[in-house]
Amino acid sequence: xxxxxxxxxxxxxxxxxxxxxxxxxxxxxxxxxxxxxxxxxxxxxxxxxxxxxxxxxxxxxxxxxxxxxxxxxxxxxxxxxxxxxxxxxxxxxxxxxxxxxxxxxxxxxxxxxxxxxxxxxxxxxxxxxxxxxxxxxxxxxxxxxxxxxxxxxxxxxxxxxxxxxxxxxxxxxxxxxxxxxxxxxxxxxxxxxxxxxxxxxxxxxxxxxxxxxxxxxxxxxxxxxxxxxxxxxxxxxxxxxxxxxxxxxxxxxxxxxxxxxxxxxxxxxxxxxxxxxxxxxxxxxxxxxxxxxxxxxxxxxxxxxxxxxxxxxxxxxxxxxxxxxxxxxxxxxxxxxxxxxxxxxxxxxxxxxxxxxxxxxxxxxxxxxxxxxxxxxxxxxxxxxxxxxxxxxxxxxxxxxxxxxxxxxxxxxxxxxxxxxxxxxxxxxxxxxxxxxxxxxxxxxxxxxxxxxxxxxxxxxxxxxxxxxxxxxxxxxxxxxxxxxxxxxxxxx
Numbered sequence: 022x023x024x025x026x027x028x029x030x031x032x033x034x035x036x037x038x039x040x041x042x043x044x045x046x047x048x049x050x051x052x053x054x055x056x057x058x059x060x061x062x063x064x065x066x067x068x069x070x071x072x073x074x075x076x077x078x079x080x081x082x083x084x085x086x087x088x089x090x091x092x093x094x095x096x097x098x099x100x101x102x103x104x105x106x107x108x109x110x111x112x113x114x115x116x117x118x119x120x121x122x123x124x125x126x127x128x129x130x131x132x133x134x135x136x137x138x139x140x141x142x143x144x145x146x147x148x149x150x151x152x153x154x155x156x157x158x159x160x161x162x163x164x165x166x167x168x169x170x171x172x173x174x175x176x177x178x179x180x181x182x183x184x185x186x187x188x189x190x191x192x193x194x195x196x197x198x199x200x201x202x203x204x205x206x207x208x209x210x211x212x213x214x215x216x217x218x219x220x221x222x223x224x225x226x227x228x229x230x231x232x233x234x235x236x237x238x239x240x241x242x243x244x245x246x247x248x249x250x251x252x253x254x255x256x257x258x259x260x261x262x263x264x265x266x267x268x269x270x271x272x273x274x275x276x277x278x279x280x281x282x283x284x285x286x287x288x289x290x291x292x293x294x295x296x297x298x299x300x301x302x303x304x305x306x307x308x309x310x311x312x313x314x315x316x317x318x319x320x321x322x323x324x325x326x327x328x329x330x331x332x333x334x335x336x337x338x339x340x341x342x343x344x345x346x347x348x349x350x351x352x353x354x355x356x357x358x359x360x361x362x363x364x365x366x367x368x369x370x371x372x373x374x375x376x377x378x379x380x381x382x383x384x385x386x387x388x389x390x391x392x393x394x395x396x397x398x399x400x401x402x403x404x405x406x407x408x409x410x411x412x413x414x415x416x417x418x419x420x421x422x423x424x425x426x427x428x429x430x431x432x433x434x435x436x437x438x439x440x441x442x443x444x445x446x447x448x449x450x451x452x453x454x455x456x457x458x459x460x461x462x463x464x465x466x467x468x469x470x471x472x473x474x475x476x477x478x479x480x481x482x483x484x485x486x487x488x489x490x491x492x493x494x495x496x497x498x499x500x501x502x503x504x505x506x507x508x509x510x511x512x513x514x
Contacts, residue, residue: 027090027112028083034108035079041105042075050096056089059439060480243358243501244314250285251313254306256299257292258322261332270321272443276451277319284503286317296335303342307351315358324365326432347420358501361426364444368433374488421496427467428492437480437489446491449473462500467493
């Protein structure tokens, strides 16, 4: 517990800290010193203004005890906040190392605010979504970086992306087993704090694994054998006029672009687009003459229910985006699968989850009434009126068919993002797809993604443990397999 004189000193000078503290820099150091963890940083960065972030850091230090006070003092000195360090110096002592048991209590959630986003009269006006994370500090010292890396790897109940291995199929346990620990490692680039969390091509061994032993059936499977497989457009909105910066989204962009590039797609990335620019970019993408057998659209941005928000805070209705991909507006993509991945909030509600047991025996299944199994109802009569298959006739097909949409979260709920590793959803997509694209269709893959996000990730705000549930909307009419190539086999000619 923090001494009262130290607590009072921080309280008296909180306005000074709120004016002069560099929150991102200090936050990284406090995480490296294990005073705060990645979840705490995410909560701090959910504050709307920089001043509120600074105040929340000071309050967090107050709640963390005397060890936190001394670590805060050291962090101020190490990052050049000499004037602020002088404020604490009379009551401070330096420390070299702390352990998690020195920490006092978890942080309480920051007060969340809402404000209206800018939008022209032709667009709806969503409320702002303020989910953000801490940003990386490129000038971090090597000593702090080593500790910071360890803190990131152990502070959240989730696992980083990893390469394929024989135990991958058994990596999921019951939903109550939230502490996903793993000894698996990846090859990291050491160039910067950001790049060490990026999934590189050499980490994706799925293309070297045996391809699925499955005979292609055109009646039940989409064709996906063109070279390249198709085009992939990634829209990555990071810096907004009024809304918070989406720290960590660069990791998402790099991870997902590397993933689909390895799967044989030509990837185009567009950064920081306005609402209008997003619509024009997607329209041009849909009308591109060089599409292959399939197409992929990835959107990384702020959002609200049924809208994606551009960097000018102008919102775009998601259904208008999907309409650009239908057969009428994208004739080159007619009858071809189109996959859309949306990493954005869809509201401001937070999922508190519910407790579950490791295993429950004897739970009865829901049983349909017997009458539902009978074949003499309206459906049976309707099927009797269908033309025989041998009689060839022109049939109409819904223009909205052949589209699959994978949302990071369910309607009205927020989605979560880690400032170093990126969003939970994109992390899970990259890991699951890299492991199982060779033997699962896309619906099976996204079901595993649902399971991984739901069971393998969580964050905390005060006493609340918060969860996330992705959502899949499929208009596909057949199974879609990525059919990744075996590079070793193709090169050994």
